[in-house]
Amino acid sequence: MATTYSPQHLRAVVDMGSNGIRFSISSLQPPTARIMPTLYQHREAISLYDAQYSPSGQRQPIDEATISAVCTAFEQFRLTCHDFSVPEDNVKVLATEATRTAVNSDDFRARIKQAVGWDVTILAKEEEGRVGAMGVASSLPDVSGLVMDLGGGSTQLSWLIKTRDSAEVQMPEQGAVSMPYGAAAMSRRLAEAERNGTTAELKREVQTAVQEAYASLNVPASLQELAKKESGFTLYLSGGGFRGWGYVLMSRHAVQPYPIPVINGFRCSRAQFLDIASVQEAAVSALEDEEAGIFRVSDRRAGQVPAVAFLVNALAETLPEIKEVRFCQGGVREGYLFTQLPADLRSQHPLVVATETFDTSNTSGAITKLLLSALPKPDGTQHPSDHYPSIFTRDLLEAFANLLYHHATHSKDLQSSSALRSTTSGILASIHGVLHENRVLLALLLCQRWGGDVPPTDQPFKLALERLVDEPWTLWWINYLGSVASLIASVYPAGITAQNTGRLALRAAWDESNKGDPEVNLQVVFAKDAHSSGFGREVLGVEKVGKKKRWVGGRDGVGYKIRVEGTDVGEYLAGVGGQAFGRA
Known part of the structure; x- marks a missing residue:
C-alpha cells in the first residue's frame, strides 16, 4: 500500500x-x-x-x-x-x-x-560546512572521523562524531573550515598552474591550507585516541567531485560488476582511495571511448578527475593517517533536513526505520529476540576469525524480522530472488543512510530465509554480493540464521501475536564435538499445543547447515557442526531418514 x-x-x-x-x-x-x-x-x-x-x-x-x-x-x-x-x-x-x-x-x-x-x-562558509557535515551524519548510522565536502567552488574540512549511544551530533564550534579548492575551481587553478609551470607552488599552497585548517579544528582527544586504536581515521567524503571519484573506484573494484549501484555507504581502503593512476586511467578512457563510460560519471566529472586527483594527492601527504574512506550521498539538502529533526529521531537506525512499516503485525520485536537467542553468546570457542557478534547486531536482525513475511505473497519461484534484490533495486533501494555492508547482509539473509535458491539470471548477482562479505564465517551464519528464520516463520505463519506467543523457544550455546571442534548446540523447545512434529523439516533444515558438505567452501571450508536438541520431533526425523533428534 x-x-x-x-x-x-x-x-x-x-x-x-x-x-x-x-x-x-x-x-x-x-x-x-x-x-x-x-x-x-x-x-x-x-x-x-x-x-x-x-x-x-x-x-x-x-x-x-x-x-x-x-x-x-x-x-x-x-x-x-x-x-x-x-x-x-x-x-x-x-x-x-x-x-x-x-x-x-x-x-x-x-x-x-x-x-x-x-x-x-x-550559507556563510562556516555554516555551509556545518550543514554539509549534518548531511554526512544523515548518511550513515554512526559517524566518527574526519569529514570533507568537495563542491564545485570550495572544499570544507571538519570532524564529526555521531553514535547510537548519544542523540547529539558533535562537530567543531565553527562547523568547518572552508577552502577555495572545489572541483571546478581546482580544474581552473590546475590548468593555469600547468601553463605557468607553477604546479609545485599550487600543491604547497593546498597542503598549507589543509594543514592550517586541520590544526584549527581542534580534533577532540577521544577521536584521536580512536584513530590511534584503529590505525588511522575514517575519512567521510561528500560532494559531487568526491562522489565521482567513488564511482570510478566502484568501477575498478575487485568484484565486477559491483552489485550495489548507490554511492552512499561505499567503503574503500586507504590504498584503494589513493590509487590515483588507476582512477585517472579509467577517467581518460571514459572520455576517449563512449563504450568505456563509467556509471554515474559524466564527461564533466571525468574531466575534473585530474583536479580531484591533485587534491587527493595533496590530502594524502597532509592529513593524519587515514585508515579507510566512506563515501556519503548527504549534502546541503540532506543536512538541512536532518537539522529539522529532533535529536531522538536523528539517533534512530535508518535500516530499522525503513523496515518497521512492513511489520504489519507489530511483533518483530519478539521475532528479533528469537533470532538473537539462536546466536550463542561468544565465549572464545568460535574460530578467531569469526566476528559474528559485531556483524549480526540487534539493529540488523530487527530489520530482518521486520521483513520476514514481506515476500510471502510472492510465488515460490520469486521469493528468494525478490528478497535478494530488495536492498538494491527493490523495496529498500531508496533508503537514505545505509551502509553497503548492511545492504549485502540483509539481502542475503532474506534470500536464505526463503531457501536461497535463485534462478540462473540472479546467480551472478548473488555471487557478487557474497564476494563483498569480508569473512566466509559470516556467510555461514547467514545460512544458519536464514534457516532459523524459516523455522520461526513456519511456527508463526502470521507473526507472533498475543494469542500464539510462547509457541517456540530457542536457546543456543557453544559446545565441542567428539573431535574437540567447536559446535553450536541449539535447543528448540515447542509448546505442548504447537504440534512440533509438523515442523521437523524446518528443524532438519537448520541442522543441515552444520553438515560439512554444506559448509561455505564445502567439506574443507568454513562452518560449524550444529547439534539440535528439542522435543516431540524425533519420530518425524527418524521417519525421513534422520537419526536421534538433532544428531548427525
Missing part, C-alpha cells in the same frame, strides 16, 4: 550549488522521518561557477542567459511544489559558494525573488 504524505510534513529544498541546482521535495512525516523519503528530485545542469568566467578566464557577473535559465527552472519547480501541495512556508532555497561570491549576487537573488517569491538564503 502506498504511503500518503500529509502536506504539513513536506519540505521543498533548493540546493543552488556551483556545478548544478538541485530541486527536491522530501517528507519528515513519522515514523519514517529519519530516512527523509524523497518524493521528487530534479537537477538542472547549470554551472553558476562557469557562468562567472569569460572564455579568456576573466571573472565576470552571472550573465543574463544563465539568470533567465535559473528563473525558468525555479518557476517550473514552483508549479511542482503546487502539485505536491507543499506549503509556501516549507520551501527553502539555499545557496553556496558560487552565489555567495558572485559579482552580481544581489541582483541574481532579486531576480529569483521576483520570479517565484522565494528568498534565497546564502
Whole structure:
C-alpha cells in the first residue's frame, strides 16, 4: 500500500550549488522521518561557477542567459511544489559558494525573488560546512572521523562524531573550515598552474591550507585516541567531485560488476582511495571511448578527475593517517533536513526505520529476540576469525524480522530472488543512510530465509554480493540464521501475536564435538499445543547447515557442526531418514 504524505510534513529544498541546482521535495512525516523519503528530485545542469568566467578566464557577473535559465527552472519547480501541495512556508532555497561570491549576487537573488517569491538564503562558509557535515551524519548510522565536502567552488574540512549511544551530533564550534579548492575551481587553478609551470607552488599552497585548517579544528582527544586504536581515521567524503571519484573506484573494484549501484555507504581502503593512476586511467578512457563510460560519471566529472586527483594527492601527504574512506550521498539538502529533526529521531537506525512499516503485525520485536537467542553468546570457542557478534547486531536482525513475511505473497519461484534484490533495486533501494555492508547482509539473509535458491539470471548477482562479505564465517551464519528464520516463520505463519506467543523457544550455546571442534548446540523447545512434529523439516533444515558438505567452501571450508536438541520431533526425523533428534 502506498504511503500518503500529509502536506504539513513536506519540505521543498533548493540546493543552488556551483556545478548544478538541485530541486527536491522530501517528507519528515513519522515514523519514517529519519530516512527523509524523497518524493521528487530534479537537477538542472547549470554551472553558476562557469557562468562567472569569460572564455579568456576573466571573472565576470552571472550573465543574463544563465539568470533567465535559473528563473525558468525555479518557476517550473514552483508549479511542482503546487502539485505536491507543499506549503509556501516549507520551501527553502539555499545557496553556496558560487552565489555567495558572485559579482552580481544581489541582483541574481532579486531576480529569483521576483520570479517565484522565494528568498534565497546564502550559507556563510562556516555554516555551509556545518550543514554539509549534518548531511554526512544523515548518511550513515554512526559517524566518527574526519569529514570533507568537495563542491564545485570550495572544499570544507571538519570532524564529526555521531553514535547510537548519544542523540547529539558533535562537530567543531565553527562547523568547518572552508577552502577555495572545489572541483571546478581546482580544474581552473590546475590548468593555469600547468601553463605557468607553477604546479609545485599550487600543491604547497593546498597542503598549507589543509594543514592550517586541520590544526584549527581542534580534533577532540577521544577521536584521536580512536584513530590511534584503529590505525588511522575514517575519512567521510561528500560532494559531487568526491562522489565521482567513488564511482570510478566502484568501477575498478575487485568484484565486477559491483552489485550495489548507490554511492552512499561505499567503503574503500586507504590504498584503494589513493590509487590515483588507476582512477585517472579509467577517467581518460571514459572520455576517449563512449563504450568505456563509467556509471554515474559524466564527461564533466571525468574531466575534473585530474583536479580531484591533485587534491587527493595533496590530502594524502597532509592529513593524519587515514585508515579507510566512506563515501556519503548527504549534502546541503540532506543536512538541512536532518537539522529539522529532533535529536531522538536523528539517533534512530535508518535500516530499522525503513523496515518497521512492513511489520504489519507489530511483533518483530519478539521475532528479533528469537533470532538473537539462536546466536550463542561468544565465549572464545568460535574460530578467531569469526566476528559474528559485531556483524549480526540487534539493529540488523530487527530489520530482518521486520521483513520476514514481506515476500510471502510472492510465488515460490520469486521469493528468494525478490528478497535478494530488495536492498538494491527493490523495496529498500531508496533508503537514505545505509551502509553497503548492511545492504549485502540483509539481502542475503532474506534470500536464505526463503531457501536461497535463485534462478540462473540472479546467480551472478548473488555471487557478487557474497564476494563483498569480508569473512566466509559470516556467510555461514547467514545460512544458519536464514534457516532459523524459516523455522520461526513456519511456527508463526502470521507473526507472533498475543494469542500464539510462547509457541517456540530457542536457546543456543557453544559446545565441542567428539573431535574437540567447536559446535553450536541449539535447543528448540515447542509448546505442548504447537504440534512440533509438523515442523521437523524446518528443524532438519537448520541442522543441515552444520553438515560439512554444506559448509561455505564445502567439506574443507568454513562452518560449524550444529547439534539440535528439542522435543516431540524425533519420530518425524527418524521417519525421513534422520537419526536421534538433532544428531548427525
